[in-house]
Amino acid sequence: MSDSMAMRRSVFDGMTPIRVEGKVTAASLPFAARFVFRGDAKAAAACSKAFGVTLPKTILQAASEDGRSALSLGPDEWLLIARDGEEAGIVAKIEKALAKIPHALVDVCHRNTAFTVTGAQAEALLASGCPLDLHETAFPVGMATRTLFAKADVILWRTGTNAFRVELWRSFVPFVWGILAEASRDF
Amino acid sequence: MLLIPCPHCGPRPEIEFRYAGEAHVARAADPGAVNDQDWAEYLYFRSNPKGIHFERWRHVSGCARFFNCVRDTVSDKILTTYPAGEKKPDLGTLMKEAGR
Ligand SMILES: [Zn+2]
Numbered sequence: 001m002s003d004s005m006a007m008r009r010s011v012f013d014g015m016t017p018i019r020v021e022g023k024v025t026a027a028s029l030p031f032a033a034r035f036v037f038r039g040d041a042k043a044a045a046a047c048s049k050a051f052g053v054t055l056p057k058t059i060l061q062a063a064s065e066d067g068r069s070a071l072s073l074g075p076d077e078w079l080l081i082a083r084d085g086e087e088a089g090i091v092a093k094i095e096k097a098l099a100k101i102p103h104a105l106v107d108v109c110h111r112n113t114a115f116t117v118t119g120a121q122a123e124a125l126l127a128s129g130c131p132l133d134l135h136e137t138a139f140p141v142g143m144a145t146r147t148l149f150a151k152a153d154v155i156l157w158r159t160g161t162n163a164f165r166v167e168l169w170r171s172f173v174p175f176v177w178g179i180l181a182e183a184s185r186d187f
Numbered sequence: 188m189l190l191i192p193c194p195h196c197g198p199r200p201e202i203e204f205r206y207a208g209e210a211h212v213a214r215a216a217d218p219g220a221v222n223d224q225d226w227a228e229y230l231y232f233r234s235n236p237k238g239i240h241f242e243r244w245r246h247v248s249g250c251a252r253f254f255n256c257v258r259d260t261v262s263d264k265i266l267t268t269y270p271a272g273e274k275k276p277d278l279g280t281l282m283k284e285a286g287r
């Protein structure tokens with residue numbers, strides 16, 4: 001394998017920072033381990049034990065424990081997030097625990113990337129491209145869902161009153177980032 | 188924009204959904220035993236009513252699940268939605284609930 005092929009580059013490298021002093025900041029997150037897990041309630045219970053985070057039973061909820069997170073995106077679908085480099089260990093543990101339980105575990109860490117949007121205007125900045133009601137009464141802290149940002153599928157997770165995490169396919173980043181940068185000029 | 192009540196996620200904007208054709212169109216258990224006319228009906232012919240329509244939708248930019256929906260094609264009013272695989276609801280009961 002040549003050196004250039006072995007090089008790992010963040011899709012955010014060279015992107016203009018989005019930062020409006022005192023109002024809103026969008027910042028890329030470091031590499032992470034990510035999986036899509038699918039299965040029924042029994043599979044989810046076994047996966048919770050193996051992964052170390054209780055997979056939320058209620059749809060559109062996120063749970064975190066010790067640097068790992070589980071987001072319930074559908075009635076039988078979760079996004080699992082952990083630290084970069086933990087992939088092999090997680091696969092081994094979950095596959096061992098669920099050897100006899102039907103399920104699907106797909107590594108999506110090369111496909112997905114993430115960034116945060118924080119600050120008093122975080123909600124307003126995301127509303128520039130998201131059709132959901134993002135007011136805290138409709139989209140409370142701890143809620144996570146797949147939705148749209150302009151034409152791109154994204155996963156939106158509210159981690160605080162003024163803090164969101166956006167998970168998306170890395171190839172959508174230039175498109176989404178461009179719109180966010182443009183919208184941030186309004187503040 | 189319409190708000191469509193996903194049976195899993197609750198009311199969500201129309202733009203997150205994709206229409207997926209008429210619901211409750213059952214494939215014959217033994218397609219080899221079906222005559223050409225009935226097979227063509229199954230493949231190509233749909234009821235296309237002006238009024239109440241049972242149809243499939245997919246919440247593709249949400250929970251990503253397929254579900255069924257009962258919609259009035261004249262007013263776009265949605266009478267109910269329910270998860271795929273559930274029994275077809277009784278139209279008379281639905282109409283009564285909708286006050287019609
Ligand atoms: Zn849904």
